Amino acid sequence: MRFEPTAIADARIVRLTAHRDDRGAFARTWCRQTFVDAGIAFDFVQANWSVTRSRGTIRGMHFQRAPHAESKLVRITRGRVHDVIVDLRADSPTRGRLHVMELGEGDDTMLYVPAGVAHGFQTLTDDVTVEYFMGGEPYRPEYYDGFRPDDPAVAIRWPLPPVSVSDKDLSWPPLGQRFPWLLPTPALATPAL
Numbered sequence: 001m002r003f004e005p006t007a008i009a010d011a012r013i014v015r016l017t018a019h020r021d022d023r024g025a026f027a028r029t030w031c032r033q034t035f036v037d038a039g040i041a042f043d044f045v046q047a048n049w050s051v052t053r054s055r056g057t058i059r060g061m062h063f064q065r066a067p068h069a070e071s072k073l074v075r076i077t078r079g080r081v082h083d084v085i086v087d088l089r090a091d092s093p094t095r096g097r098l099h100v101m102e103l104g105e106g107d108d109t110m111l112y113v114p115a116g117v118a119h120g121f122q123t124l125t126d127d128v129t130v131e132y133f134m135g136g137e138p139y140r141p142e143y144y145d146g147f148r149p150d151d152p153a154v155a156i157r158w159p160l161p162p163v164s165v166s167d168k169d170l171s172w173p174p175l176g177q178r179f180p181w182l183l184p185t186p187a188l189a190t191p192a193l
């Protein structure tokens, strides 16, 4: 298992070491000590799974608010997605940054999303299955939060016209209202002398 940096501090691309033989392949998908050695204290408290029928569907963007922020290890076990994470940690050196990548079955790759970083994806194929190992805090609906996939504060460029987005994901309040530092600083009314 190898860890690669991303545009977002603490978020990692996790390359699995697949042991292949004529039967197929075997790979370890999580190991506490390997993660600790890579500087990632990640103990999962919940595992989730989602199946998405249609290409072009967007799930997200989601995060859980502090003090119940969740980290997650994301793996695509069927199909392919355009995956997006956004750093919403006000004190992060990469706050407001996006990391975007394709993830798909057979590419032996996972994405580690630290607490405070929002996650979402658009399916690039029909019949996508996503597995999540959830770390930090378990699901707390009252702390479950998100923003619209087309929120102007982060301007995510999705590769396909969205064919399906949940009513919930279309009804999140504007991100800039809750994270004002995301918004461009208004130009000074009068230029500094």
Ligand SMILES: Cc1cn([C@H]2C[C@H](O)[C@@H](COP(=O)(O)OP(=O)(O)O[C@H]3O[C@H](C)C(=O)[C@H](O)[C@H]3O)O2)c(=O)[nH]c1=O
Pocket (backbone or CB within 6 Å): 048, 050, 059, 060, 062, 072, 119, 120, 121, 132, 139, 166
């Ligand atoms: C996240 C979660 C949801 N639920 C219930 C709540 C809803 O009744 C139902 C579907 O939830 P939701 O529409 O939020 O599912 P997704 O849109 O796939 O959400 C996920 O998609 C994005 C991309 C993620 O990164 C998150 O891990 C996760 O929020 O499952 C639970 O019971 N437990 C849970 O931990």
